[in-house]
Amino acid sequence: MDLVHTLPRISRQSAVPMQTNALTRIDIALFNGFALPTVAAIIEIFQKANSLVAAQRSGSARYDVSLLSAAGGRIASSSSVFVWTDDVQSHRGTNQTHLLFIAGGAGVQQACRDERLSNWLRRRHPFSEIVHPIAEGLLLLQAAGLPSRYCPLLYGGNEAHGLYPAKSLTEAPGAVSTALRIVEEDLGADLAQQVAESIAPQPNTPFTSSVTLNAAPQISEKILASARWLEANVDRPISIDDAAQVAAMSERNFLRRFKSEIGMTPSDYLLRARLNMSCRMLIESRLPVDKIARRCGISSGGQLSKLFRKYLATTPTDYRMRNEVAL
DNA sequence: ATGGATGTCGAATAGAACAG
DNA sequence: CTGTTCTATTCGACATCCAT
Numbered sequence: 001m002d003l004v005h006t007l008p009r010i011s012r013q014s015a016v017p018m019q020t021n022a023l024t025r026i027d028i029a030l031f032n033g034f035a036l037p038t039v040a041a042i043i044e045i046f047q048k049a050n051s052l053v054a055a056q057r058s059g060s061a062r063y064d065v066s067l068l069s070a071a072g073g074r075i076a077s078s079s080s081v082f083v084w085t086d087d088v089q090s091h092r093g094t095n096q097t098h099l100l101f102i103a104g105g106a107g108v109q110q111a112c113r114d115e116r117l118s119n120w121l122r123r124r125h126p127f128s129e130i131v132h133p134i135a136e137g138l139l140l141l142q143a144a145g146l147p148s149r150y151c152p153l154l155y156g157g158n159e160a161h162g163l164y165p166a167k168s169l170t171e172a173p174g175a176v177s178t179a180l181r182i183v184e185e186d187l188g189a190d191l192a193q194q195v196a197e198s199i200a201p202q203p204n205t206p207f208t209s210s211v212t213l214n215a216a217p218q219i220s221e222k223i224l225a226s227a228r229w230l231e232a233n234v235d236r237p238i239s240i241d242d243a244a245q246v247a248a249m250s251e252r253n254f255l256r257r258f259k260s261e262i263g264m265t266p267s268d269y270l271l272r273a274r275l276n277m278s279c280r281m282l283i284e285s286r287l288p289v290d291k292i293a294r295r296c297g298i299s300s301g302g303q304l305s306k307l308f309r310k311y312l313a314t315t316p317t318d319y320r321m322r323n324e325v326a327l
Numbered sequence: 328a329t330g331g332a333t334g335t336c337g338a339a340t341a342g343a344a345c346a347g
Numbered sequence: 348c349t350g351t352t353c354t355a356t357t358c359g360a361c362a363t364c365c366a367t
Contacts, residue, residue: 239355251334259358343355
């Protein structure tokens with residue numbers, strides 16, 4: 001018997017966007033070594049959908065996302081970033097209809113032998129409208145003797161309109177595609193499109209790497225905070241002394257620490273952040289160069305041209321033409 | 328006493344603003 | 348476009364503080 005047809009539908013098969021504020025529960029089961037980018041993208045999709053719904057209809061959150069693991073507590077991603085999870089046994093709403101994503105990772109091998117986890121999965125499976133394994137997550141389902149249950153409209157359905165269509169009819173869709181398709185079905189294509197755009201990676205510019213701090217664990221909290229503050233205020237006429245105050249240091253000490261930890265002076269960092277933003281705006285918008293310069297904290301279009309010549313041996317308009325994207 | 332972190336001072340330099 | 352002036356930024360040298 002196909003259990004999915006015995007269940008109360010949430011909205012997966014509704015033809016028109018759902019207009020109520022019904023809450024859909026999304027559970028994501030994690031195991032050590034799970035792929036953080038995929039899980040983060042799924043969370044981001046549902047959170048973004050919630051914020052857009054709240055902004056447009058003055059309604060409440062539509063999706064309630066929970067991170068679960070066999071024993072709860074800290075789970076390490078493949079990139080050694082830790083996330084906090086709830087214990088699957090103690091998690092509330094056991095018999096509520098919900099959607100379940102099962103993340104992969106090396107920890108799945110061990111989880112396959114965990115009888116307690118298998119029993120939980122067997123109990124939850126009948127109430128899960130979608131059971132979507134990610135990578136090794138499929139092994140866990142197989143070990144428990146349970147089938148996957150993908151989004152019906154994505155898997156074998158009409159994929160031409162999907163925002164992130166599966167690669168073929170015989171291949172299971174990606175979890176991110178499924179999450180987007182769920183949002184599209186529940187809230188409409190327009191809102192799903194906005195969500196998809198908001199999670200799409202920003203274009204790389206010649207300055208992207210010089211203002212990316214994520215992979216620099218040796219940077220102290222204060223310096224990191226001041227660097228973030230500089231990035232967040234590229235559009236304002238800020239001084240290095242202001243940044244030093246954010247770091248709660250004297251200007252001299254801030255300068256010394258910033259350069260030794262980040263590898264460039266604060267003013268150079270600020271300039272690169274401004275040029276990075278300028279490059280993105282040149283590619284993503286049709287605004288005149290002068291407006292872009294001013295919105296990026298650069299005094300004028302002429303000054304931006306000077307900087308482009310100095311750092312990129314080109315001009316803003318030439319850079320725009322070379323990197324033009326369809327708008 | 329020693330070494331590391333931080334603060335003060337002053338000179339050099341770059342960039343912005345402005346006048347001609 | 349060029350020259351001048353002013354201001355901000357950077358950096359070296361040295362002093363001070365504090366933990367060991």
